[in-house]
Amino acid sequence: MRFTGKSKKKLLWEVHNYLGSKTKKVADRELFHLPSKEYILPNLDNNLIEDAYQELELLGFPVTLSMFDLLKTDYHGDILAKNLEKHEGKVVKMLGNFVCDKTVHTIKSTKMWFGTFIDSEGDFFDTTHFPNGSPIYPFRGKGCYLILGKVVLDFGVPSVEVIKFAKLPIMDNPVLVTDSKPLKQKYN
Numbered sequence: 001m002r003f004t005g006k007s008k009k010k011l012l013w014e015v016h017n018y019l020g021s022k023t024k025k026v027a028d029r030e031l032f033h034l035p036s037k038e039y040i041l042p043n044l045d046n047n048l049i050e051d052a053y054q055e056l057e058l059l060g061f062p063v064t065l066s067m068f069d070l071l072k073t074d075y076h077g078d079i080l081a082k083n084l085e086k087h088e089g090k091v092v093k094m095l096g097n098f099v100c101d102k103t104v105h106t107i108k109s110t111k112m113w114f115g116t117f118i119d120s121e122g123d124f125f126d127t128t129h130f131p132n133g134s135p136i137y138p139f140r141g142k143g144c145y146l147i148l149g150k151v152v153l154d155f156g157v158p159s160v161e162v163i164k165f166a167k168l169p170i171m172d173n174p175v176l177v178t179d180s181k182p183l184k185q186k187y188n
Contacts, residue, residue: 008051009044053173060142067097067144068120070170077146081123084158087151094147094160095120095168096127101139106131115139115162117147126159128152137165144168 052062077095096117104112110131117125145167149160
């Protein structure tokens with residue numbers, strides 16, 4: 001709706017006023033004819049973070065910004081997925097946006113996990129979470145994770161064997177912040 005030249009908030013107010021006016025004006029019954037008041041909206045500020053939170057609510061992922069842009073930190077990891085092969089056998093720190101995970105039962109009746117992530121450039125990489133350390137660092141749903149792990153090559157395909165693993169917090173939704181006290185958020 002950019003062709004209108006109006007902001008999203010202004011268009012929403014116009015729709016609200018258009019659909020919300022249920023009273024019918026009957027000019028014949030009025031004793032005095034008064035001109036109707038024209039209300040002027042104050043300047044409604046647009047905020048990219050607020051837009052991203054609305055997209056998270058409606059779509060399940062942000063379009064305006066990436067999940068990496070919403071992080072409270074500027075750190076994006078030491079290496080990217082495209083460079084994993086060069087670091088075979090080394091311990092690396094990476095940042096990844098969670099895609100999915102799979103739980104597998106081992107022969108010893110313990111659980112291990114496999115995870116898939118996207119780095120800040122949009123490349124996929126996989127992680128392996130062995131039973132000895134994984135329960136301490138569980139998956140906590142959608143979002144970006146800081147991953148410390150050893151790079152291994154299996155059949156020429158790199159993956160990261162996780163040593164430590166933590167979900168990173170995202171910025172507060174500006175709509176939910178009142179009097180400098182943030183309210184509990186759904187996406188953190």
